[in-house]
Amino acid sequence: MTISKISDMLCVMPQPDIGDFQSLRDQGFTTLINARPDKEEAGQPGTAAEERAAAHSNMSYSYIPITMATVTEADIGAFQKALNDSVGPVVAHSKSGTRALLLYALGEVLDGRMKPEDVLPFGQKNGFDLSAAANWVEKRAASRPQVKGFFDKRTWSIQYVVSDPETGACAIIDPVLDFDEKAGATATHSADAILEYVHKNGFSVEWILDTHPHADHFSAARYLKEKTGAPTAIGERVVDVQELWKDIYNWPELKTDGSQWDRLFASGETFKVGSIDANVMFSPGHTLASVTYVIGDAAFVHDTIFMPDSGTARADFPGGDARMLWRSIQDILALPDETRVFTGHDYQPDGRAPRWESTVGEQKTANSHLAGVSEEAFVKLRTERDKTLPMPKLILHALQVNVRAGRLPEPESNGKRYLKLPLDALNGAAW
Ligand SMILES: N[C@@H](CCC(=O)N[C@@H](CS)C(=O)NCC(=O)O)C(=O)O
């Protein structure tokens, strides 16, 4: 085993054999990071076997599969987290070790501990060619807007701050208001983390955007509007979603004119984030009101396409439609191949670290529900899969908040707020 020591806390190495795991533990490593996607070559142990062997040797295990061409900030963040969370030294591997070191070096650059020009010499010093890392840093510096994703573990949601480096203006997209259904408790940890990031960077919030009325979490749009004064917005077809849920909740007082938001976007409408042009594409299918925000070269597609290894969003909620989703996805895939695609959920297949950024090109060639799949085949696949999915556990809780732009129900005479849960209103019980 050739193990390269990078620091007291980190070593990198080529693919170890499963039989070497105990010896790695005996050498003092307490965490093993696997940066290699499964099925790269025959005979590779793969994440399931590595996870088992790590557990057997009493090592923590993180699966952060990357390729040089598709590495993202989420992967770098996951690597840093695994390193920070480790009680003892970490050993990280890829096929040769280069990608493991690349993840480390990029984290050092993003945190300002390594200068971009020092990446190549740092690689050489350790016997690795980090030219892919140097190129990544260069490309990122040139990209507009800057996009920061915040992953909410509780709901597998990704919330975004999209900022214009020239003006410091930003938009917040799909923020989450925390809710613990067991205690009926609400909290603003997620939204406050976004605010902290915004303040630390001196950004001014120009927009609070939702891509659709979410069915699995509360929107923090209202809370963030109160905190920042920024206008809220959503696609104009939200009024149809309001009509639908007004019936389900038997809620005559619900206003169904979208007046709960400051702006309702029509298809094709444009707006600005600082100096960056943005436009709104309708993307119905997952919900009637779903939109994609295209801001500079970044498309916020939320629940249409997920990461290529995860496929697409479900289309069986009230107002959902698999064929409509297919058409919306075709519009997204018609954007230039280099367009960055930011998804709204990541359900972490195979236990890999959360990821949320891809490109249109990657989606076209690698999305497991779309690449080489016809419209008919997609509709069949989506419809069949949806029949197997239970409803999101918070759908009935969430919609009554989200069709009012994230306003919680008004307090009753005792000052407490109450949710209303219709019985037998939806299919999808898993008995
Ligand atoms: N288990 C999750 C499921 C949430 C869910 O249904 N998510 C939607 C997006 S809002 C989806 O498209 N899921 C796709 C899938 O699970 O394959 C929950 O209860 O919240």
Ligand SMILES: [Fe+2]
């Ligand atoms: Fe959704």
